[in-house]
Amino acid sequence: MIVIGDSYKFTKYDLEKLNKKFPQIVHISYKDKNVKDVIKAIKQTLDNEKGKKLIVLNTDVPVPDELIKYLTSLELEGISFLSIEHFLEKYLHKCYIPENPNDLSFLEDIKPYSKWQYIQKRFIDFFGIFWLFFFSWPVMLYCVYRIKKESPEGPIFFKQKRVGKNGKEFVCIKFRSMVPDAEKGKPQFANEDDPRVFKWGVVMRKTRLDELPQMWNILKGEMHLIGPRPERKYWVEQFEKVIPYYNERHVVAPGITGWAQVNYPYGANVEDAKQKLMYDLYYIKNWNIWLELKIVWKTAMTVIMKKGV
Template sequence: LRKIYIPESFEENGLAPDALHAFGPLQRWFKKALDLSVASSMLVVSSPLWLLSAWRIRVESPGPVFYQQPRLGRDETEFNCLKFRSMRLDAEAGGAAFSSRHDKRVFPFGATMRATRMDELPQLINVLRGELSIIGPRPERRVFTESFDECIPHYASRHVVKPGITGYAQIRYPYGAGLRDARHKLMYDLYYVKNWSVRLELQILIETIVTVVTKKGW
């Protein structure tokens, strides 16, 4: 079972506090090289999709093409995460809320972008800025992170590394937005941090490509 058990309460025994640590110099060098090469190549290759997305968004939901939102990076440093806008402009009029698989706030082409993860293409810019990695735990909003920190043991440990556009939890666990889902996704995130290897990194990258091609992102 390639994940780390996370106890359901703080009273249970689970992961040792010192079991996880930031990547070492060689790991950081490899990830930076991978990030820069993949992000720059993808920006060139995906440029037609940027034009298509901008046009379809403007047609189906007039307004800004891009959407940026504060997310937490390594060591809980906040940065503005970029995406193609996939929801209506009034999507959060009632406050912050998790999106769902059949979210009514998402317009038709927005659903297509989410299914293929095209909406995350602008995050390549975040990668080139050094705010994101190609692979890592999903970057979350502070309001959700603070809530999970209070309920899920070791949740803050996922912030010892940079978050990523894709990751082990994203390809191993189906979409979910509740506390139980967050706990299970954390098991995969911490497995990735603790057992990082070049092989695991490339495996995640390949499986992400398969997910995009087969439209199994949602």
């Protein structure tokens, strides 16, 4: 794979996935380069590398006609090329967020669920939490026991206002996994090996057991079983200032688990929030039953293998 330009910075998680399909990834700089030099660099790379090839245009600036003509001529030789937008959706299953906030074409397919899609979602919600409760109630009782044993000075449940559909706040309920007053009045990101999390809290977070009480939020219609993770208003306001289109994730109701949660670890900064948004927007844009089932399967593997962080 040849990547021309560096508009999108691939994360280590992206590269881990891509290296399974593309053993060799070559980057060619595009910024402030003469188009003839870029074409020459592409030719040299193609001559040196054997096998099937893909060229990715990783740039936000207009591509000169000369380069477009060259790339289309390569298609006759079986060498395909994609824009970074289409590449991310096809191979990494996430939506590209351009740095230019004036490019509104990005929003065209980010829409609320249709009436039929919403009916399907609610059927999945009720069917899912019926069986989830059926199998998990003994586990939830054990969680209550362990929380009271390891952190008796605090409540069993952790209640916090989160931002839901259309930007409206609701009270999200979870099993408490941290010591009481963990934030001391100041919002903080949770991270791996967080000292505020007690021993059983670590297990609950890795297996997502702390999310089980949110079945009540689903019954009330505030959440779905699957959807973007609900975030606090404080963080939403911070992210809106620096991440284009962040509010688009609120066109649908949040979920206990989601495409971002099974593809990316807990966020610890703005860049992590942007990466998760890319997955959330892909989910909203490409929603279908098969994607829903895939998330259920990947969530189950996360719980069984304790891969959450």
